[in-house]
Amino acid sequence: MDTFLQQIINGLTLGSVYAVVALGYTMVYGIIQLINFAHGEVVMIGAMVAFTVIGWLAANTTLPPLLIVLIGTLAAIPACVAVGYALEIFAYRRLRNAPRLAPLITAIGASIVLQQLAMMIWSRNPLGFPQIIPNTVYHIEGATITLIQIAIIATSVLLMAGLTFVVYRTRLGVAMRAASQNAQIAGLMGVNVNQIIAATFMLGAALAAVAGVMVGTYYGIAHYTMGSLLGLKAFCAAVLGGIGNLAGAMLGGMLLGLVEALGAGYIGDLTNNVFGSNYQDVFAFLVLIAVLVLRPSGLLGERIGERA
Template sequence: MDIFLQQILNGLVLGSIYALIALGYTMVYGIMGLINFAHGEVVMFGAMVTISIIGMLTGMGLSLPGPVVVLLALMLAIPVCMLMGFAIERIAYRPLRNAPRLAPLITAIGLSIVLQNVAILIWGRNYIPFPPLLPHDPINVLGASITDLQVFIVISAIAIMAGLLFMVEKTKLGRAMRATSQNPAVAGLMGVNVNTIISATFVLGAGLGAVAGVMVAANYDQAHSHMGFLIGLKAFTAAVLGGIGNLGGAVVGGILLGVIESLGAGYIGDLTGGFLGSHYQDIFAFAVLILVLVFRPSGLLGERVAERA
């Protein structure tokens, strides 16, 4: 029983991170109908830049408490990633807005390769440890354990997502975003600056990605230049699972995928009589992705997209 609970808790932590990243995919998809293939690399940069800034801050000999240093670094890393998000849209998507769908897909893949290799140039190919500045004290929950860092990750992810939903529903920017996603041409006629809104969407998504990147790094105590691809793909799966283009769906899909993955990894050995082990963990995301797209392409909460895509 405690194994089950443990996997659920692990899944929640992982899932809330997926959800944050999935929001980036789903917002861009909602507005432009495109999958931002380079989003995973923004997440990776969020983690790497934060670690580097932490290094600089501690190198300056400031005697600040650990969490404050991490937070400070994150606050500096977020604008860097936002700038990246802005640039990605400007370089890979905007010039090809009326081109066939394949063209922006290829530029986005190209950009992702470039970003990954820039990261290798800066940080090398090895794993970089996340500085041990955050408390990892385990909390016992009915026989399972969760660290206070993980609790903090889940709570802040939920808070950020709530803030985003509030922004999209209640603010002027949010209204303009919703209008643009419904019909960009009409939104433009109504005085919405569509280009600004699209840029804002990429920037916002990149900001969430940066936070998520740091969460991943802090949770696993490490980061590396190749981490963007897999985590991006999984978050995309989460977005599809929830119903791409739907913000609530991204949150539900993210958390659900995290839990499925954890439970899957925990039980796959028993399920297959020991034939497949936990190193098949990554298969679940792909299997879920394929199953959802084949059987319910609209996702759990979304509109039907297969025909549109």
């Protein structure tokens, strides 16, 4: 088996998920300079809601598997959008002009609340995600790619293209960018900035919902703590690409997925099996540290002084 190609495939799959989640971090940061550390929990809620809906439909109906997953995703989206909206309204809006530490602590608090709520609703045990999609395996050049991997990568690409369209080609998108560059002036132009900020949270949450379904389907498991590490890694991806920058989040997510997969694939060989692929999680944070030391503005981050 070709390790390199295989890890590239795995890395792109993982990276797609990171990219979609990282977009949520970066959009919110771009508009109100807040790191929404509860964003990972929104992904988890998405996975949980989808788990419930997919499980019920699989047990009680004879709908085709793909349709079931689609309905599960469509159910997860409004749930996550509601959570994203609630976070903005209840946790962050009042702190809009507070010192930056306050909303940061609130974000961590909100994240704990969401986790505990999920634990109360869905139990503390890992939940086996119903494996209803036939996981066909394709062989290419000594490596394998599964149907689920293809679906994840394709879905992510579609989502990223869709988001880019919204941000660069629609009225909402122009208003979002204007508000992120100068909220006061955007208000003068007639933009209800609070509404735009809420819309940003909701858009990010909708992406998180889909990411939740993708992760659940990929690993076949959902757990109330699954959002924390995933969220932190996606945050690293957003910083790697340059936080606040959409293309940066996409690039950062993909790169981080590749670094992780290749790192996990080769770390055993490189260290004489002292470290194994279970050290996979270390790479995201190594990347974060490296970025913060070498290029704090990220790969595509704006240079300071570009503001007029």
